[in-house]
Amino acid sequence: MDIKLRSFPKQKIFTTAAFILCVVMFIGALSAGAVAIKAATEDEVFSGSVDELILYNHYYESASFQREYQMKLDNILYLIDRFKSEEYIKSGKTISDGRMEDAIRTLFYETTYSYEAYENVDNGYGETRTITIVGQNPSEKYGADFEVPSVRQSFMNDHQEEITRISESLIMDDLRAFRSYQKALKEIEGFSFYATDGVNVVTNLNTTESAIDSKQFTKDPAYFIYENDTLNKVPSSQEIPNTGMKYFDRNLEETLHAHYNEALKVYFSFDEHYLDEKEAAYAEARADILQWVPVVVICALLSLVSLVYLIVTTGRKNKNGEITVYKIDKLLTEIQLFIIGVLFIGGGLTFLNLCLEALRYGVYFGGYYYGFGGSIFVTIFLAAVVGLGSAGIGLAFILSCVRNLKSGRFLKNSVIYNAVYAVWYGVKALYYGGSLMRKVVLITLAICLLSATMVLAPVVAIVILALAPKWVKKFEEIEKGVNEVKSGNLTYKIPLQGEGELDVLAQGINEISEASNKAIQNELKNQRLKTDLISNVSHDLKTPLTSIITYIDLLKKEGLDCEDAPKYLEILDQKSSRLKKLTEDLFDAAKASSGAIPVRFEKVELLSLINQGLGEMGERIEASGLEFKITAEKEKYYVNADGLLLWRVVENLLSNVLKYALEGSRVYLNLKEQAGTNGKASMVILEMKNISKTELNIDSAELMERFKRGDESRTTEGSGLGLAIAKDLVRLQNGWFDIVIDGDLFKAIVMLDTYSDNPEN
Known part of the structure; x- marks a missing residue:
């Protein structure tokens, strides 16, 4: 026992140290992971996933490179299919009827309508400037619904100038988007593209259309050729080590089929300069992330070892063979699992986000970005509080679940288990239970089923009206009998009117009250015997003691030399022996009764x-x-x-x-x-x-x-x-x-x- 008492503080110290180590190492692994994620996803030239940086040595083999094909193809198809050309946009054909209708409807219902329009600037460069037009709410002027044809026509006749400006504004939006997409593609160094639908052409090449041939794109190490409904792509997704992208080329073909046109041609390629720049960025990002992998692995292993130690040591039995139960262990299992999920998923994601914000040397708060300064320390502090708090509380609930598993309380604390058990218990009780249970359950189910039909519902109502008052009357008699017995009238008998379940219950209550009456009478008898016992003991002790006192007084008065002194002494001897015998018998009786002999x-x-x-x-x-x-x-x-x-x-x-x-x-x-x-x-x-x-x-x-x-x-x-x-x-x-x-x-x-x-x- 002494050894156990001396070892207990050490065990508590080890457990506390393991708990702290588990939490800190877990947060350390997440922090190192956040640094690795930043290194993998925030490079200016390359941004990819952590797993592909770890698993694949070169950018040429990565899924990110394959997705480059998809992004470039989507942008090219968007230009050629959506906008086609500047002439097509300026003709207003890109503006659908629904789009124009929404703009006119907005103009009609705005309280104080305003819209932006673009006005040409006469500077020789074809530039535009934005102007804002504001006016009175048309719906107040016309006082009717826009859907009324006469109102609609009248409004459009009166606002031709505004509608024209809205149309021009929408055309300028599309023109600006077309130029923006085209500019983004043309400014990519080492990337060449050409696409035509047979009428319109988008390209970043300076040669004429007749001089463009797909063969000039195949000279680059990576290219994409689509013509005559056939795709030729290098490298093929089937050839790269990333098996997750094995069927990626099929997705590209399905994208092209959605834009099918017999004259559609799409060529683009990546030259060595483009690939070398990407490969260098990929290698740098890979080196940055690999240096953090050992830190993540070591922290994760230490956290895992500590967690295993805590799982093994928690919930050990005490000297009474029982597992100590804490307040946290009494929570419902579903609540514990929900808290664990919220803490480790929500808290973990919040912690990673704060870590990434701190690594960016700033913090987002209230929709604004605060650069390096005091805010970074706020972000680091918040990350530490969220991370350590979530991990610590989450680990405490995990250990609580482990203790409940060891003590067999895990399922018993579950609402779902208790609900299923209650249903199973009800079915089992119905099967094994007495006649009353079967009657009540079956009658209740029968009433539910019968009352669900229009025909039998009145029959059920009549049966209930006929039987319910009788059962209620019996219940009231039983209730009255219970109240009588409770108030002390143990001789009251509940009247019996049959042999039903309520009558059997009434008979049982009558027997209980009768037995209670007998028990009270016996208790009164025992109290009387105790009173007699005290009276008898007092009498039997008092009688010889009184005689002794009396004859001692006589000896004091008459002296030892008196004639009756020998007789007095003899009586004193008898009474004292009597008192001694009585006292010895009393002690013997007490010892014999208690079993102390x-x-x-x-x-x-x-x-x-x-x-x-x-x-x-x-x-x-x-x-x-x-x-x-x-x-x-x-x-x-x-x-x-x-x-x-x-x-x-x-x-x-x-x-x-x-x-x-x-x-x-x-x-x-x-x-x-x-x-x-x-x-x-x-x-x-x-x-x-x-x-x-x-x-x-x-x-x-x-x-x-x-x-x-x-x-x-x-x-x-x-x-x-x-x-x-x-x-x-x-x-x-x-x-x-x-x-x-x-x-x-x-x-x-x-x-x-x-x-x-x-x-x-």
């Missing part, structure tokens, strides 16, 4: 013990005039008992006879042996019978109570403890003691186990 079982011959008692009390027997008759079937009766305690029992029984038996009558002592049954040992039975000198108007059970005598006047010298002591002493010796009263016949019965030489018998 040591018992040493041995072989005792009962008949010899009785003869010895009769011999020692010969003078008293002769003075009483009693005649003792002994009847024995055998010469010797050996019992398994304590010799001293058994002698006290015999002595108390003989003393009781000498005090209360009728003078000159006979006392019968019968000894016999009774065979055992059901494997039990045989027993020796001693019966002692005599005729009482006084009327025995007392119950035999009361006669064995302490300080209880057959003469209620208590004029005899007995203490009333003899039979009580005898009963307790016999009980201590694994025997049985009883008293039988039949008129003035008094019989004491003692039964003890027969002594056997074989301990197993």
Whole structure:
């Protein structure tokens, strides 16, 4: 025990250290991962995923390079299919009817309408400037719905200038978007493209259309050729190591099929300069991320080892063999799992986002970006609080789930498990339950099913109206009976009207109240016996004590030389002996009742013990005039008992006879042996019978109570403890003691186990 107590603080220290290490290393792994993510995704030339930077050595093999084809193809197709050419845009064909309709409708319903329009600037470069036009709300002027044809036509006739400006504004939007997309493609160094739908052409090449041939694109190390509904692409997605992009070329073909045109041609390529720049950026990003991989791995391993240690050590049993349950363990399992998910997913993502913001030397807050300065420290502090807090609280809930698993509380704390268990328990209870449960469930289900139909619903209502009042009446009678019993009227009986379930319940309540009434009567009797006990003890102690005090006063007055001094001393001796005997009997009774007397079982011959008692009390027997008759079937009766305690029992029984038996009558002592049954040992039975000198108007059970005598006047010298002591002493010796009263016949019965030489018998 001392060793365990000394080791407990060390174990607690180790557990706390492991908890802190697990949380810190977990946050360290995430922080290193955030640095790696930044290195992989925020390069000016290359931005890709962490996994491809780790798994693939070259940009040419990466999925990012394959996605370059998709992005370039989408932009080219958007130009050739959506905008076609500047002439096509200026003609207004890019503006759909729905788009124009929405713009006019907005103009009509705006409270104070305003719109932006573009106006040409006469500077020789074809540039435009934005102007804003503001006017009164047309809907207030016309006071009607725009959907009314007359209102609609009137509004459009009155606002031709504004509608024209809106149309020009939409054309300029499309023209600006076309030029922006075209400019973005043309400014990519090392990237060449050409696309035509048979009428319109988009390209960044300076040669004429007739001089452009797909072969000039195949001279570059990576190219994309689509013509005559056939795709030729290098490198093919089937050839790169990234198996996740194996069927990427099929996606490109499906994109082209969505824009199918017999005259459609799309050529583009990436030269060595483009690929070399991307490869250098890829190699730099890969080197940046690989330097953080060992840090992530080491932190993750340390966190994992600490977590395993905590899982193994948490939930250990205490010295009582029980697993300590904390308040956190009592939460519902679903709540614990939800908190764990929110903390590790939401908290983890929030922490990574804050880490990335800190690595960018700024923080986003309220829609604004704050550069390097005091804000970066705020971001780092928030990241630390969110990361450590989420990981620490989440780990505490994980360990709580582990403790619940070890103690078998994990499912018991679950709402889903309890709901399923409740349904299963209900079905099981219905199957194994009594008739009442089956009746209630089946009747309830029948009522639900029958009342769901229009035809049977009135029938169900009639049945309920006929039976419900009868059941309610029985219930009210039972409720009244319970209230009567609760208020103390234990003699009240609930009227029984049949043999139904409620009648059986009423009968049970009647029996309970009857049993309670008997128990109360017995308790009152016990209280009366206790009161009598106190009165009798007080009387029996007070009587000799009063005599002693009286004769001591006489001796003080008359002196020791008086004529009656010897008589006074003799009386004092008798009364003090009486008081001593009474006190000893009282202590013996208390010890015998509590079982505090040591018992040493041995072989005792009962008949010899009785003869010895009769011999020692010969003078008293002769003075009483009693005649003792002994009847024995055998010469010797050996019992398994304590010799001293058994002698006290015999002595108390003989003393009781000498005090209360009728003078000159006979006392019968019968000894016999009774065979055992059901494997039990045989027993020796001693019966002692005599005729009482006084009327025995007392119950035999009361006669064995302490300080209880057959003469209620208590004029005899007995203490009333003899039979009580005898009963307790016999009980201590694994025997049985009883008293039988039949008129003035008094019989004491003692039964003890027969002594056997074989301990197993």
